[in-house]
Amino acid sequence: MKKSIIEKVWDRHVVYQEENKPDLLYIDLHYIHEVTSPQAFEGLREKGRKVRRPEKTFATMDHNVPTVNRYQITDEIARKQLTALEKNCTEFSIPLADLDSPEQGIVHVIGPELGLTKPGMTIVCGDSHTSTHGAFGTIAFGIGTSEVEHVFATQTLWQTKPKTLKLEINGELGSGVTAKDVILYVISKYGINFGTGHIIEYCGNVIRNMSMEERMTVCNMSIEGGARAGLVSPDETTFSYLKGRKHVSTGVDFEKDTKEWSALASDEGAVYDTEIVIDGSEISPMVSWGTNPGMASPIDGNVPKAGNDEAGEKSLQRALDYMGLTAGMSISDIPVQHVFIGSCTNSRIEDLRQAAEFVKGNRVIDGVRALVVPGSQSVKKQAEEEGLDKIFTEAGFEWRESGCSMCLGMNPDVVPAGEHCASTSNRNFEGRQGTGARTHLVSPAMAAAAAIHGRFVDIRKAGGSTETAELAF
Amino acid sequence: MKPITVYKGKAAVLDRANVDTDQIIPKQFLKRIERTGFGEFLFYDWRFDEDGNEREDFELNQPQNKNAGILIAGENFGCGSSREHAPWSLQDYGFDIVIAPSFADIFQNNCLKNGMLPITLTKDKVSYLMNNAGNDQLTIDLREQTVIDNKGLSTSFDIHPYWKEMLLNGWDEISITLQYSPQIDEFEKSERPISTI
Numbered sequence: 001m002k003k004s005i006i007e008k009v010w011d012r013h014v015v016y017q018e019e020n021k022p023d024l025l026y027i028d029l030h031y032i033h034e035v036t037s038p039q040a041f042e043g044l045r046e047k048g049r050k051v052r053r054p055e056k057t058f059a060t061m062d063h064n065v066p067t068v069n070r071y072q073i074t075d076e077i078a079r080k081q082l083t084a085l086e087k088n089c090t091e092f093s094i095p096l097a098d099l100d101s102p103e104q105g106i107v108h109v110i111g112p113e114l115g116l117t118k119p120g121m122t123i124v125c126g127d128s129h130t131s132t133h134g135a136f137g138t139i140a141f142g143i144g145t146s147e148v149e150h151v152f153a154t155q156t157l158w159q160t161k162p163k164t165l166k167l168e169i170n171g172e173l174g175s176g177v178t179a180k181d182v183i184l185y186v187i188s189k190y191g192i193n194f195g196t197g198h199i200i201e202y203c204g205n206v207i208r209n210m211s212m213e214e215r216m217t218v219c220n221m222s223i224e225g226g227a228r229a230g231l232v233s234p235d236e237t238t239f240s241y242l243k244g245r246k247h248v249s250t251g252v253d254f255e256k257d258t259k260e261w262s263a264l265a266s267d268e269g270a271v272y273d274t275e276i277v278i279d280g281s282e283i284s285p286m287v288s289w290g291t292n293p294g295m296a297s298p299i300d301g302n303v304p305k306a307g308n309d310e311a312g313e314k315s316l317q318r319a320l321d322y323m324g325l326t327a328g329m330s331i332s333d334i335p336v337q338h339v340f341i342g343s344c345t346n347s348r349i350e351d352l353r354q355a356a357e358f359v360k361g362n363r364v365i366d367g368v369r370a371l372v373v374p375g376s377q378s379v380k381k382q383a384e385e386e387g388l389d390k391i392f393t394e395a396g397f398e399w400r401e402s403g404c405s406m407c408l409g410m411n412p413d414v415v416p417a418g419e420h421c422a423s424t425s426n427r428n429f430e431g432r433q434g435t436g437a438r439t440h441l442v443s444p445a446m447a448a449a450a451a452i453h454g455r456f457v458d459i460r461k462a463g464g465s466t467e468t469a470e471l472a473f
Numbered sequence: 474m475k476p477i478t479v480y481k482g483k484a485a486v487l488d489r490a491n492v493d494t495d496q497i498i499p500k501q502f503l504k505r506i507e508r509t510g511f512g513e514f515l516f517y518d519w520r521f522d523e524d525g526n527e528r529e530d531f532e533l534n535q536p537q538n539k540n541a542g543i544l545i546a547g548e549n550f551g552c553g554s555s556r557e558h559a560p561w562s563l564q565d566y567g568f569d570i571v572i573a574p575s576f577a578d579i580f581q582n583n584c585l586k587n588g589m590l591p592i593t594l595t596k597d598k599v600s601y602l603m604n605n606a607g608n609d610q611l612t613i614d615l616r617e618q619t620v621i622d623n624k625g626l627s628t629s630f631d632i633h634p635y636w637k638e639m640l641l642n643g644w645d646e647i648s649i650t651l652q653y654s655p656q657i658d659e660f661e662k663s664e665r666p667i668s669t670i
């Protein structure tokens with residue numbers, strides 16, 4: 001029978017199956033961080049249980065680490081969480097990339113970077129953006145703390161097999177259109193719950209032409225469309241990204257692995273529960289204007305005038321009130337006071353390069369505070385070797401240490417109430433970046449351009465650095 | 474966990490769609506390392522103003538919605554972040570049951586694992602319940618899988634038999650799974666070793 005990668009990976013991991021029960025699914029790799037793990041460790045201790053496979057578990061500190069003076073954690077409770085993680089990892093023999101480690105960073109950035117994430121795996125983490133790892137052809141999904149505890153104790157989870165959704169993106173992307181715009185477009189078009197109950201397989205030549213980092217950006221936001229996970233069948237791009245990374249096999253073993261990984265790709269003619277086909281050339285650079293990631297418009301578009309129905313009208317009005325915008329206004333008239341380039345969606349080296357290209361030779365406009373927070377220490381190092389940090393700081397950006405930072409504002413990086421932030425993160429929920437903060441989700445290039453202009457501009461017209469300068473108002 | 478069998482009580486109404494877990498429990502309260510005590514922070518930014526006083530216009534602050542054990546909400550309830558602090562805070566505040574036209578996957582799972590019952594009903598039935606909530610006592614019978622009010626509504630809901638059994642008995646999932654250790658051992662023996670970390 002022809003099978004999709006989703007079924008192939010799933011079936012290989014079923015430990016136990018019985019009618020009227022979810023499948024008992026084996027978990028190959030479990031990432032943990034300081035915020036969603038303490039209660040799970042506590043649960044183990046209360047019952048005298050152990051971590052079944054500590055070597056299949058990997059920990060980092062990312063959610064509430066400071067991105068300046070990272071050793072001066074002024075927040076007492078945040079420090080308590082970090083200390084608890086350290087203590088728990090020692091007690092249960094779990095490898096940890098702590099603040100001193102050159103491997104530290106956002107969990108979804110370092111996993112792939114270190115070659116921990118590999119095709120065919122089942123991966124979980126107490127964080128909904130675990131879907132990022134799907135870019136490698138894994139089934140990777142976010143779990144809650146009780147499930148974290150369950151994986152600790154049993155290395156398995158009871159899971160009902162999700163439905164499959166094929167999302168095919170064909171054609172060519174226009175210039176200035178990035179992976180971030182692709183996924184924002186999909187969610188704005190099909191809604192924030194179109195993927196509920198499904199695992200999405202992204203395919204089509206737009207996805208095939210993407211680098212691994214771009215695929216990660218797309219898979220990262222699967223959850224924003226309600227999907228349990230999102231993935232891409234592995235191919236040459238996947239293998240050449242993996243080759244030579246720390247936890248990846250070498251020599252003949254790598255050849256062998258590659259063969260096995262290739263066989264995981266979906267069979268031609270595999271059947272899916274749902275199929276969606278999109279023409280990539282329809283997509284423009286996107287900006288979110290509302291309070292969920294589905295509320296987004298093309299840069300040359302407008303904030304909607306009216307909702308589709310009564311409920312839509314109500315939530316539109318609530319969103320506009322919160323965002324301080326008026327129905328029908330142009331996206332390019334939205335003012336920007338903060339710019340955040342970072343998060344597990346867009347903080348990898350290619351993202352920083354893309355942003356730097358727009359920043360080079362320009363200055364952050366007065367009244368805008370702009371931050372670059374690399375996804376990991378290794379991204380930071382690489383960027384510094386390429387001189388990107390200089391480009392940013394000379395333009396007036398702040399250059400920070402790695403962490404989640406302003407993506408969720410658990411550390412001191414927050415947006416003040418009522419102010420607008422062009423953010424490369426993945427969620428624009430009320431209060432996400434700070435109480436009353438107004439978040440607009442964009443690509444790194446769009447964020448960089450917004451920093452220079454103090455509002456959103458169409459990077460297709462503004463072009464690279466020199467033309468941007470001409471366009472300055 | 475305490476078992477759920479039959480629950481009789483008042484319902485509170487939160488007629489909003491796409492309520493995300495960032496709203497249910499804002500991130501500034503995620504730093505605790507305990508499982509309890511989150512109820513006072515439930516819907517914090519909606520419930521309280523800058524000075525920490527209750528906002529009169531927020532649904533759960535209104536008298537008819539106080540002391541309810543059931544929450545009736547709009548579609549896609551619990552979307553966004555996977556934080557289990559969301560069900561913890563709802564439960565700690567007093568809600569053991571949430572009724573909505575749809576739930577986000579992870580949230581729904583997280584409820585079930587904490588002995589909370591998420592009930593999916595059609596949009597029409599949810600709006601009927603919303604309109605009639607205030608003066609009503611609802612009876613939720615998990616054994617029969619029914620929601621009954623005192624005006625004559627009696628409707629059934631679906632729940633996976635696996636979860637039904639867990640909730641009815643108040644079982645801890647991990648102890649159940651540990652009974653499958655032989656199968657897990659067997660699986661691990663046949664697994665191809667992945668590169669060690």
Ligand code: SF4
Nearest residue numbers: 129343344404407408
């Ligand atoms: S960067 Fe944001 S979305 Fe990503 S793991 Fe951190 S908090 Fe979650």
